[in-house]
Amino acid sequence: MKRRHVNRSVVIGTIGADAHMIGGWVLEKAFKEARFTVAFLGAVVPQQEFINAAIEIDADAILVSSMYGMGLLDCEGLRDKCTEAGLDDIILYVGGTVAAPLELEKNWPEVERRFKEIGFDRVFPNTCTAAEAVQALKTDLGID
């Protein structure tokens, strides 16, 4: 995965009607420490707001957090909207408790496959640390 130019900037938020935001905070802090520009949108963020923010800050990636189990429903269509908005080469990640905890444990490959099917570049289980998230993006951007 190679982007035209790297701007070291990310959008972070919790999608849908999901009010959890602690994971987002932790990510915000980690990415700022790694010298990224972060637009942290908090919780209950509609898809369109992720896109608006990404356009304005010229983001390399959108990091979607979903904790309450309805991630797939909330995330569907985000990739298409990004494409429509001219964000052709933006990287999309999703993480948190992206499905029911039992599902995550037993059917991870299937969960991952379905998110990739709707256009996400990477899917992270809730065991992912912030440092791992930062490292993954750096790798994808080909930096540091």
Place this chain on the structure above:
Amino acid sequence: MSIYLLVDFGSTYTKILAVDVSNEVILGRAQAPTTIDTDVTIGLNRALSELVDTCGLDLRQVEGKYASSSAAGGLKMAAIGLVPELTLEAARRACLGAGAKVVCSYGFEIDSDIVREIEAARCDIILLCGGTDGGDKRVITHNARMLAHSEIACPILVAGNRVVSDAVRDTLERHGKKVYRTSNVLPSLDMVEVEPAQALIREIFIAHITHAKGLDKAADFIGGPIIPTPKATLQAATLLAQGTVEEPGIGSLLVVEVGGATTNIHSVADQSPVTPQTVIRGLPESPVKRTVEGDLGIRYNAPTIYDFIGRDAFLARLRDLYPALDDPSGDDQRFDPDEHIEYLSKNVGHVPTTELGLNADIVLAESAASIAVERHAGTVRQEFSVVGEILVQHGKNLLEVENLIGTGGIFRYGLRPERILSSALFNPEKPWSLKPRNPKTLIDRMYMLYGIGLLAEHFPAPALRIAKKYLTETDLGS
């Protein structure tokens, strides 16, 4: 005695207030039609002689003069940003808070049609934004290029992505544009910083626009700069709410200003969520906020308000206020609302003298205030999901605002100004609209708020005490 004259060159009337700053009293007020098309000092002199006649003022005793203006269309600006809800919204707020009217606004890349629209709009200043600092550079660069190749002659204020600000300025200057540059109105998504842009807008207004609007002679008379009227009112609102070190303010407030062409709403209140669990979305709100509704005014725009209400509802409300409308023995039988509204829009200086005319104004002003406050105030909606309900709030929560103030001609000459203020209140039928629930209500019977704002720059504490003294507390009844 230390007498100061506070002049407002309004779109219709030139108003003067004479105040004694050392004794903190208003000595008198006078007005005459604004004569901007010929020589603005003609109207000014008429108002002055009325002032001398009515309050026996000796002009030689005057120690200073301050002035504002909204004549010749006021300060007209175009706002350009990237995403409509983000940098464009921040740009619009910058203009409004500087006392401007945003006559056109555009997000994303502008094209040649838009450039022609901007040229035709004859703006006084264009505010060019786009991209957070370090964010998008492409769109503001493109838009600067489009403006550079246009016929636009007004000053362009660049307040976008810092990284390309110099390049954007160079592009415009190379094509002979007058360019000003300041820091980004939205340096990052969680920070709206409109003050530097607003300070520059004020400077540009003083440096270029006073002249362009034919106000040179007025500025000579005043002996100092003239600022946009809405800016003066906003300064008054801020002073009144926040106070000074020596004189406490009256707390959070909402000012409703119903005019002939527009309705202005000013609020000074800290942003707070409706409940501690409420999620707030959208750009951060600043404590001081102004919105202006260019389609709501009770003279020039009486037809728009009338269209909003509808003929039948208009008559019903009028009848409610003025039952004599149907009196078979009265002369009001022939009243045709269509004709009346048409008359108002063509005679913008009209001051009603009949019961009927006064009441018709109230119906118009009520609707203008209600709609304008609804657009100014934030909203809250309940989101239902499988995991229960959450409240999501957009914009400013004004439910707990402590004071509601009415200003403008209608609050001075009009009947039952409290009706107009009532329409600015929270309405249980529209619980999502976060209008004030139970404020103290005050009326600016002297039409002095603009003057308080002018005085605030030089004598804040006396200005504040005068405002407190002359605002009339009123009971909205039920």
